[in-house]
Amino acid sequence: LWQDVPLAPPDSIFKLTAAYKVDPYPKKVNLGVGAYRDDDSKPWVLPVVKKATAKLLNDDTLDHEYLPILGLPEYTVAAAKLILGPESPALKEERAVSVQTISGTGANHLGALFLARFYKFNGPARIYLSNPTWANHRAIFRNVGIEPAEYPYYDPKTIGLDFDGFIGSLKDAPSRSAFLLHACAHNPTGVDPTPEQWDAIADVMLEKQHYAFFDCAYQGFASGDLDKDAWAVRRFVDRGVALLVCQSFAKNAGLYGERVGALHVVSGDKSTAERVRSQLSVLQRSEISNPPAHGARLVSLILNDPTLFAEWKQDIQTMSGRIIAMRKELYRLLTEEYKTPGNWDHILNQIGMFSFTGLNPEQAKAMVERAHVYMTGNGRISMAGLNSHNVSYFAESLDKVVRG
Numbered sequence: 001l002w003q004d005v006p007l008a009p010p011d012s013i014f015k016l017t018a019a020y021k022v023d024p025y026p027k028k029v030n031l032g033v034g035a036y037r038d039d040d041s042k043p044w045v046l047p048v049v050k051k052a053t054a055k056l057l058n059d060d061t062l063d064h065e066y067l068p069i070l071g072l073p074e075y076t077v078a079a080a081k082l083i084l085g086p087e088s089p090a091l092k093e094e095r096a097v098s099v100q101t102i103s104g105t106g107a108n109h110l111g112a113l114f115l116a117r118f119y120k121f122n123g124p125a126r127i128y129l130s131n132p133t134w135a136n137h138r139a140i141f142r143n144v145g146i147e148p149a150e151y152p153y154y155d156p157k158t159i160g161l162d163f164d165g166f167i168g169s170l171k172d173a174p175s176r177s178a179f180l181l182h183a184c185a186h187n188p189t190g191v192d193p194t195p196e197q198w199d200a201i202a203d204v205m206l207e208k209q210h211y212a213f214f215d216c217a218y219q220g221f222a223s224g225d226l227d228k229d230a231w232a233v234r235r236f237v238d239r240g241v242a243l244l245v246c247q248s249f250a251k252n253a254g255l256y257g258e259r260v261g262a263l264h265v266v267s268g269d270k271s272t273a274e275r276v277r278s279q280l281s282v283l284q285r286s287e288i289s290n291p292p293a294h295g296a297r298l299v300s301l302i303l304n305d306p307t308l309f310a311e312w313k314q315d316i317q318t319m320s321g322r323i324i325a326m327r328k329e330l331y332r333l334l335t336e337e338y339k340t341p342g343n344w345d346h347i348l349n350q351i352g353m354f355s356f357t358g359l360n361p362e363q364a365k366a367m368v369e370r371a372h373v374y375m376t377g378n379g380r381i382s383m384a385g386l387n388s389h390n391v392s393y394f395a396e397s398l399d400k401v402v403r404g
């Protein structure tokens with residue numbers, strides 16, 4: 001039995017973490033996985049999460065019963081307000097359905113499964129993904145029978161957005177196509193559309209009746225401002241683009257292992273939303289029955305308590321501020337200290353956890369093999385892995401690799 005099972009390759013992102021851990025080289029740097037580290041390369045437990053955890057530990061009313069199938073209501077309601085905005089017409093008109101999910105991956109999966117079951121594709125079931133995109137998107141959609149297609153996104157010549165290619169693809173796709181959009185801090189490029197460009201994208205989506213499948217894993221990480229990073233999603237809701245949003249608290253609350261996320265499906269009216277809710281409940285039941293309680297309770301405390309919420313915003317600023325400081329320092333080192341050939345403006349212009357360095361696969365491989373700097377083969381680095389102790393070594397290694 002199972003003799004015909006082919007050997008699968010290791011995950012392109014998590015294999016880097018495993019290799020980094022066993023590497024004895026003292027100056028090794030892990031810029032692979034998108035996980036925040038403090039200035040000493042250590043995972044950071046947000047102070048507000050520590051406070052919320054202490055509150056939970058002292059709460060004698062809590063037990064280990066099942067949560068409702070769609071999740072902890074006070075969590076899903078607050079999570080919806082956070083991403084859609086408290087004044088969202090979708091919330092006021094009760095036409096958004098929110099489901100607690102196994103982090104952002106679970107939200108993507110449940111959203112994909114819902115589309116596979118109920119979306120009226122114009123032709124074969126297909127999702128348009130940005131080229132490039134998060135490595136896991138393809139597998140998530142394939143798993144539910146939706147074939148991934150690509151739309152141009154990143155222009156290697158400008159190390160920026162291929163806006164014309166993107167718009168062209170929206171126009172050329174059959175009407176009612178589904179497009180996956182990164183709400184902010186695009187993974188892996190760190191290149192986001194401007195507000196004007198988002199509006200132009202919405203124009204075509206409305207004209208062609210496309211579906212916007214938003215993935216929002218980095219709210220707060222792009223600008224340090226939760227509202228600003230939700231701008232595109234809110235704008236699309238206001239403009240009436242049909243959409244859903246996948247949300248994760250892995251990065252912005254540092255709750256990677258708790259798997260706390262949500263899927264929000266916005267419908268045209270309340271009675272449609274009720275039917276959507278009923279079907280999401282059926283799907284969730286067969287997939288995971290009930291979502292896990294601990295992370296949702298933590299996030300619920302933080303979102304619903306004004307003092308904790310204010311503290312969380314401070315913690316987000318600490319993380320995004322450190323990342324922005326690293327961008328500035330890396331830029332300074334490359335342009336002033338090492339005078340590395342090429343233009344490095346993109347290090348400053350890109351947003352969020354990641355930077356697309358522009359290194360080609362051979363150069364990225366050389367960074368891993370020669371310099372013990374772990375980064376993905378597409379040239380992506382997690383800026384959160386840089387700190388005041390290793391940024392200089394990283395810049396020096398990059399400079400050597402670029403010079404060949």
Ligand code: LMR
Nearest residue numbers: 013032033034035134187
């Ligand atoms: C990443 O892109 O590194 C993160 O989103 C972690 C993951 O699940 O891949």
